[in-house]
Amino acid sequence: MxxxxxxxxxxxxxxxxxxxxxxxxxxxxxxxxxxxxxxxxxxxxxxxxxxxxxxxxxxxxxxxxxxxxxxxxxxxxxxxxxxxxxxxxxxxxxxxxxxxxxxxxxxxxxxxxxxxxxxxxxxxxxxxxxxxxxxxxxxxxxxxxxxxxxxxxxxxxLVRLPPPVRAVRDGTAEGEVVTVDRFGNVQLSLTRTDLDAIGARRGGALTVTLGRHSLRMAYGETFGSVPPGELVAYTDAAGRVALAVNAGDAAQRLGLPPGAHVRLTVSE
The missing domain is CATH 3.40.50.10790 (S-adenosyl-l-methionine hydroxide adenosyltransferase, N-terminal)
Incomplete structure (x- = not known):
């Protein structure tokens, strides 16, 4: 070098x-x-x-x-x-x-x-x-x-970390939280391709299942796709699906630490 x-x-x-x-x-x-x-x-x-x-x-x-x-x-x-x-x-x-x-x-x-x-x-x-x-x-x-x-x-x-959970089957995309950034945005192991595979389209909505709890959120282009205070799923700069709150902290609201498992399906 x-x-x-x-x-x-x-x-x-x-x-x-x-x-x-x-x-x-x-x-x-x-x-x-x-x-x-x-x-x-x-x-x-x-x-x-x-x-x-x-x-x-x-x-x-x-x-x-x-x-x-x-x-x-x-x-x-x-x-x-x-x-x-x-x-x-x-x-x-x-x-x-x-x-x-x-x-x-x-x-x-x-x-x-x-x-x-x-x-x-x-x-x-x-x-x-x-x-x-x-x-x-x-x-x-x-x-x-x-x-x-x-x-x-x-x-x-060499010691290798196991890859994050990432699976698409039967209309469900299952992944895990990879990182949480300083804004509280929750990055998942899933990609936009995974959401395409389950029929998700931006401008539509997703059902996000966290353990025994499920909630509905918009699938948008960016934070401003929803009003302030509302949840949105989007594709981040690394090409990963992320969950955010416009002008808020999604990790805190959802109680999602790194490693938590998440399931996404298309909402009707």
């Missing part, structure tokens, strides 16, 4: 402390010309699944380069630190599934980060983002061959 390639960062570090700045400083100290893109540092603490979803939905819009994800509740344990090459992108982070939805495809190569000469010393037991992942990413961005970061491993042995 050449120095102009970017290094992106996704963490659950928050912004109240100096953790993110320390990672930036390490990267620039090793690769002064690196372009650092902060995806987010507000992943809920330890929420590996949320980090994986955000990484997978964001990286396709970033330049080729090195993409670091540190949502790492197992830091300091026997979990592996890895780099995964997928085409012109390299993913660096803990082997706990946080990279698995973004680093996908048939031609993956993977390495365990074992070359300690690339790390900062001494290595903190609880801050591998600063001492291992950031410096390794910076060395790769500066032109170091990714194969030099450690011993190659079989990508089939």
């Amino acid at each position: 050449t120095p102009e390639h970017c290094v992106s960062l996704l963490t659950d570090y928050g912004l109240e402390d100096g953790f993110v700045a320390a990672c930036h400083g390490v990267i620039v100290g090793i690769c002064p010309h690196a372009r650092i893109i902060d995806i987010t540092h507000l992943v809920p603490p330890g929420d590996v699944r949320r980090g994986a979803a955000i990484m997978a939905q964001t990286v396709p819009y970033l330049p080729a380069g090195v993409h670091v994800a540190v949502v790492d509740p197992g830091v300091g344990t026997r979990r592996r630190a890895v780099a995964v090459a997928a085409g012109d992108r390299v993913f660096v982070g803990p082997d706990n599934g946080v990279l698995s939805w973004a680093a996908a495809g048939a031609d993956l190569r993977a390495w365990e980060l074992t070359e300690s000469e690339l790390w900062l010393e001494p290595v903190s037991a609880t801050f591998h983002g600063r001492d291992i992942f950031a410096p390794v990413a910076a060395h790769i961005a500066a032109g170091r061959d990714v194969a030099a970061v450690g011993r190659e491993i079989d990508p089939a042995g």
